[in-house]
Every structure is written in C-alpha cells, then in structure tokens.
Amino acid sequence: MRQYVENDAEENGYHVCPDPDLYEDLLEGLVENQERYGYPSCPCRQASGMKTYDADIICPCEYRDADVDEFGMCYCGLFVSQEVSEDPDKLEPIPERRPPEILEATMEADEEPEMEESEGIPVWRCKVCGYLAARDGPPPICPICKAKADRFERFRLSPR
Amino acid sequence: MEAIRKVKGKRKEHDVKLFALSTCGWCKKTKKLLADMDVEYECIDFDLLSDDEKKEMRDELKRYNPAVSFPTIIVDKDGVIIGFKKDEIRGALEG
Numbered sequence: 001m002r003q004y005v006e007n008d009a010e011e012n013g014y015h016v017c018p019d020p021d022l023y024e025d026l027l028e029g030l031v032e033n034q035e036r037y038g039y040p041s042c043p044c045r046q047a048s049g050m051k052t053y054d055a056d057i058i059c060p061c062e063y064r065d066a067d068v069d070e071f072g073m074c075y076c077g078l079f080v081s082q083e084v085s086e087d088p089d090k091l092e093p094i095p096e097r098r099p100p101e102i103l104e105a106t107m108e109a110d111e112e113p114e115m116e117e118s119e120g121i122p123v124w125r126c127k128v129c130g131y132l133a134a135r136d137g138p139p140p141i142c143p144i145c146k147a148k149a150d151r152f153e154r155f156r157l158s159p160r
Numbered sequence: 161m162e163a164i165r166k167v168k169g170k171r172k173e174h175d176v177k178l179f180a181l182s183t184c185g186w187c188k189k190t191k192k193l194l195a196d197m198d199v200e201y202e203c204i205d206f207d208l209l210s211d212d213e214k215k216e217m218r219d220e221l222k223r224y225n226p227a228v229s230f231p232t233i234i235v236d237k238d239g240v241i242i243g244f245k246k247d248e249i250r251g252a253l254e255g
Contacts, residue, residue: 022185022186022189023185025184025185025188026185028183029181029182029183029184029185030183032182032183033183043181043183043184043185044181044183044184044185044186044187044230045181045229045230046181046206046207046214046228046230047207076184076185076186077185077186093186093242093243093244093245094243095227096227096229100226100227100228103218103228104218104228107214107215107218
C-alpha cells in the first residue's frame with residue numbers, strides 16, 4: 001500500500017503526508033478497507049461496500065486534485081502539495097467536497113447496479129435531465145438533478 | 161472492538177459524543193486528544209455498525225452535521241465540532 005501511494009504521489013507531482021503518525025494511520029486505514037471491501041476506499045470516508053458506488057472515493061479519490069489545488073492537501077491529508085509537505089503545521093481538516101447526497105443514496109441502495117461487459121468505458125445517461133457520465137456503472141445519484149441510479153440507462157449511439 | 165462504547169475518563173463535566181471511523185487518521189488524532197485530556201465520552205465507530213444502526217446513526221449525525229463527515233463531536237447535545245479542530249475541542253471541553 002505504501003508503494004502504491006508513494007508511486008501515485010510521484011507520478012502525479014504530489015507529496016505524501018508529512019505527519020509520520022497520520023501517514024501510518026492513513027496507510028493502515030487503506031489496508032483495512034482493501035481487506036474489508038476489496039478495494040482501497042478512502043479511510044476518512046464511509047464506504048458503501050459497493051464498488052460502483054464507491055468509485056469516486058477509491059484512493060486516490062476524484063476530489064484529490066481539486067482539494068490539493070485549493071487547500072494544499074486531499075481530504076485525508078494523504079496527498080499534499082510541496083508547500084504543505086515542507087510545513088506540516090499547515091495540515092488541517094478541510095471541508096468535505098463529496099456531495100452528501102452520494103452517501104445518502106448509497107446507504108439507501110440495497111443492490112449494486114449491474115455492470116455490463118464492454119470495450120472501453122460505458123456511457124450512462126440520466127433519463128431525467130440527460131446528463132451523461134462515462135464510468136463503469138451509473139453514478140449513485142445524478143450530480144445535476146439528483147435523480148437516483150436507477151434512472152440512468154446505458155447510452156448508445158443509434159446505428160445509422 | 162465495540163462499535164459503540166463508553167470511553168472512561170476523569171473529566172465528566174460535559175456529555176460528549178464522538179462520531180468517528182475506525183480507519184480514519186484524523187479520527188484517531190481526535191480520540192488521542194480526548195484521551196490526553198482525560199475526557200469521558202461515547203465513541204461511535206460508524207464503519208463498524210450494522211446496516212440498520214448506520215441508518216439510525218446517520219439520521220442522528222445529519223441533524224448536527226449535514227455533510228455526515230468524520231470526526232464529529234457533539235457536546236452537551238447541542239455544540240458541534242466538525243473535524244479535528246484541536247483548539248476548538250480544548251476550548252469546548254476544558255472550559
């Protein structure tokens with residue numbers, strides 16, 4: 001896990017947590033989640049255990065880049081900017097960027113949506129507002145109109 | 161470890177409830193601070209709850225912290241501290 005995190009940090013121009021105790025705890029949390037759910041979901045967030053629904057919070061999460069840009073660190077503080085890496089006192093709690101509706105929706109969902117085998121990443125269309133998302137399964141809620149996952153359909157270009 | 165447990169401490173002036181995740185580093189820091197301050201509190205490790213308990217606790221936590229994020233400390237059923245804010249926690253519990 002350490003290798004995975006450190007390689008990812010290096011590839012993306014980030015630094016790892018400069019607080020050694022926090023860093024060890026976060027790595028342990030990731031290992032625990034890997035064992036518990038089968039994928040390393042964010043140790044600082046509640047996962048649903050359904051991979052499709054947790055896709056946005058599998059480490060490194062979808063919110064990392066925006067959080068490091070704005071606050072110099074990801075939500076956990078696992079990945080930080082150079083500035084924070086040189087001054088660990090700048091590590092502090094930052095607001096949650098993941099919309100709370102996602103956790104809400106995943107907690108109400110009992111079953112994971114079926115994933116279809118396909119080449120490349122499938123595209124999902126919200127039947128309510130027309131929003132399109134390219135990902136393995138439909139998002140737990142539509143980020144635009146908040147419709148639930150079951151309102152999404154597989155989107156295909158119709159043959160001419 | 162029990163998902164919901166009473167953590168003993170000498171300091172009992174306030175009714176303190178901590179919503180945490182067992183995997184979360186900031187929650188661990190919060191638990192350590194409360195232990196160092198010797199505060200008695202109720203600890204809820206949300207990720208270790210059953211599905212039914214999660215829904216119940218989610219509804220409770222949401223009333224205080226709509227983002228349902230961890231750690232969240234509830235002091236005397238109405239004060240809320242979201243995140244490991246050391247000075248705020250000390251201020252609220254050592255006063």
